[in-house]
Amino acid sequence: MSELSLFLGCVAPNRYPGIEAATKKTFSKLAIELDDLLGASCCPAPGVFRSFDEETWLTLASRNIALSEKLDDDVLTICNGCYSTLKEAGDTLKKDPKLKETVNRNLIEIGHEFKGNHDVRHVIEYLYQDIGIERIKEMISKPLDLKVAVHYGCHLIRPLKEDGSELVNGNISFFDELVQATGATSVDYEDKMLCCGAGGGARTAILEATLKMTEKKLHNMADAQVDCIVNACPFCHLQFDSGQQDVNSRFRKNYSIPVLHYTQLLGLAMGYSADELGIGMNTTSTADLIKKIKD
Amino acid sequence: MPSNIEKCYQCGQCTSVCPMGEQEQTYKIRKFLQMEKLGIENEESIMTPFIFYCTTCYRCQDNCPQGVNIVDGVLEIRANAVHEGKMLDAHKKVAQMLMDYGHAVPNNTAGREKRLQLGLAEMPSTAQGSDDHLDEIRTLLHLTGFDRLIADEMPDMKVNEGLTLTKAGFDQPIAEESA
Numbered sequence: 001m002s003e004l005s006l007f008l009g010c011v012a013p014n015r016y017p018g019i020e021a022a023t024k025k026t027f028s029k030l031a032i033e034l035d036d037l038l039g040a041s042c043c044p045a046p047g048v049f050r051s052f053d054e055e056t057w058l059t060l061a062s063r064n065i066a067l068s069e070k071l072d073d074d075v076l077t078i079c080n081g082c083y084s085t086l087k088e089a090g091d092t093l094k095k096d097p098k099l100k101e102t103v104n105r106n107l108i109e110i111g112h113e114f115k116g117n118h119d120v121r122h123v124i125e126y127l128y129q130d131i132g133i134e135r136i137k138e139m140i141s142k143p144l145d146l147k148v149a150v151h152y153g154c155h156l157i158r159p160l161k162e163d164g165s166e167l168v169n170g171n172i173s174f175f176d177e178l179v180q181a182t183g184a185t186s187v188d189y190e191d192k193m194l195c196c197g198a199g200g201g202a203r204t205a206i207l208e209a210t211l212k213m214t215e216k217k218l219h220n221m222a223d224a225q226v227d228c229i230v231n232a233c234p235f236c237h238l239q240f241d242s243g244q245q246d247v248n249s250r251f252r253k254n255y256s257i258p259v260l261h262y263t264q265l266l267g268l269a270m271g272y273s274a275d276e277l278g279i280g281m282n283t284t285s286t287a288d289l290i291k292k293i294k295d
Numbered sequence: 296m297p298s299n300i301e302k303c304y305q306c307g308q309c310t311s312v313c314p315m316g317e318q319e320q321t322y323k324i325r326k327f328l329q330m331e332k333l334g335i336e337n338e339e340s341i342m343t344p345f346i347f348y349c350t351t352c353y354r355c356q357d358n359c360p361q362g363v364n365i366v367d368g369v370l371e372i373r374a375n376a377v378h379e380g381k382m383l384d385a386h387k388k389v390a391q392m393l394m395d396y397g398h399a400v401p402n403n404t405a406g407r408e409k410r411l412q413l414g415l416a417e418m419p420s421t422a423q424g425s426d427d428h429l430d431e432i433r434t435l436l437h438l439t440g441f442d443r444l445i446a447d448e449m450p451d452m453k454v455n456e457g458l459t460l461t462k463a464g465f466d467q468p469i470a471e472e473s474a
Contacts, residue, residue, distance in 0.1 A: 008419050008420070008421055010398040010399050010400035010401070011400050013402070013406075013410070013415075013419035013421060014398070014400055014401060014402040014403065014406040014419070015400060015406055017406065017409050017410045017413055017415055017419075018409070018413060020413075020415060020419070021413045021414070021415060036420040037420065037421075038420050038425070038428075039420075039421070039422050039425050039427070039428030039431070040420075040421050040422060041393075041397040041398065041421065041422040041428070041432050042393055042397060042398045042399045042400075044393060044399065045389075045399050046351065047349075047350070047351045048386060048389055048390075048399065049390075049393070049399075050370055051347075051369070051370045051373035051374055051377070052373075052374065052377045052382065052386070052390065052441075052444065053374060053377070053378075053439065053440070053441055053444060054370075054374065055439045055440075056435075056436065056439040056440075056441040056444075059435050059438070059439050060432065060435060060436075063431070063432075063435060106435055106438045106439060107435075109434060109435075109438060110431040110434050110435065112431075154350070154351065154352040154353055155351075157353075158353050194314055194352075195314055195350050195352035195354070197314075197350060198350065199350040199351050199352065200347075200349050200350040200351035200352075201347060201386055201389070202315070202347070202348055202349065202350045204385045204386060204389055205344065205347045205348065205383050205385050205386060206319070206344075206347075206348055209315065209318050209319045209348060210350065212318040213314050213315065213318055213350070216314075276413070278409065278412075278413050281409050281412075
């Protein structure tokens with residue numbers, strides 16, 4: 001019986017469906033069933049909707065969690081923004097009975113209730129904590145000889161800090177370890193924890209300024225001569241992939257660093273083809289990376 | 296979490312580590328916190344649109360010697376601005392996407408084609424593909440007043456976006472009339 005429902009969010013299913021496909025394939029290989037979360041909405045996005053109206057943000061987030069609770073599942077997110085919203089909204093409501101009552105007064109009108117009896121997980125910390133590096137290594141049939149720039153993303157780290165997780169005490173390495181488990185090498189680069197630039201509604205409001213942050217990050221990754229960027233968030237993915245071409249055209253640069261979500265990297269190492277994982281569907285070319293993996 | 300910006304003693308550590316402040320000199324988080332603390336934000340605001348430049352990366356908060364929940368403070372300042380009718384036009388469009396499709400980034404033709412190529416259903420199992428679920432979301436957005444928050448801003452957006460945005464310009468928020 002499944003214990004997890006897959007929360008898709010917006011960017012993964014609608015812009016980078018390869019991430020959805022890769023998640024489903026890798027979890028199938030790990031023999032972990034994922035329930036579909038029928039009718040789930042935008043999480044809603046933490047930087048934008050949370051800053052417009054907190055009650056709206058909490059109410060829509062709690063509806064998404066309530067859908068998962070009805071299936072007796074924890075929520076599995078594949079996006080840092082969704083993780084931030086659902087984890088933080090859920091934890092806030094669990095701690096604040098009055099707020100929970102306010103939210104449930106709205107939810108009951110549409111036949112739902114937020115109970116607060118399930119948790120919200122991010123695919124990266126779930127794989128690390130519940131599956132474990134050793135089990136993942138056992139599932140690798142095609143070890144990858146790649147140099148990788150790991151990008152954690154701000155909203156993977158923040159909810160873990162709020163939760164007091166030991167994963168973010170001192171030197172943070174859980175994502176790097178998962179990348180290394182595929183045979184790839186996580187290469188250190190300058191200012192590794194810097195934001196991709198996209199979050200908080202900034203990409204929508206002031207694309208040019210966010211691209212300057214992205215350019216700084218791409219510059220540091222290129223200096224480390226990596227084969228690809230590996231992220232944990234479709235929105236960071238969008239900023240690095242599509243944004244990379246914007247950086248090139250606006251700032252007269254010539255970056256060409258392929259961008260993968262971790263589930264796509266894991267899928268490759270489990271023997272799935274780049275086509276099955278949608279890796280060729282990016283804006284920034286992944287042809288050289290695919291060729292290197294085949295060689 | 297409620298913000299605690301009264302604890303700020305204006306050391307400027309936040310601004311010095313802010314990656315957006317590094318790129319955009321007008322985005323000065325230390326200054327905005329002080330303005331908010333002193334309550335000197337007014338109609339001639341210099342905080343909007345700049346307060347919306349924050350990417351919520353939390354670097355300022357992680358480096359604050361006073362333990363100020365700076366990002367929560369930013370979110371509060373933003374929420375106040377939005378409720379005074381100062382939502383950015385670009386954000387209004389995203390808000391309207393949520394009302395129309397249940398998603399900030401809805402599916403499109405290219406997305407559908409990619410999904411089919413990958414052997415996925417043309418539409419994901421999310422709210423966008425289901426009228427019943429969209430009704431639920433719109434009901435919630437009505438109950439929380441979000442539809443009115445948006446409608447106050449742009450009553451005719453779908454009819455004539457250009458005209459509305461000119462009429463309901465940034466400096467003359469319609470919300471003021473109803474306040």
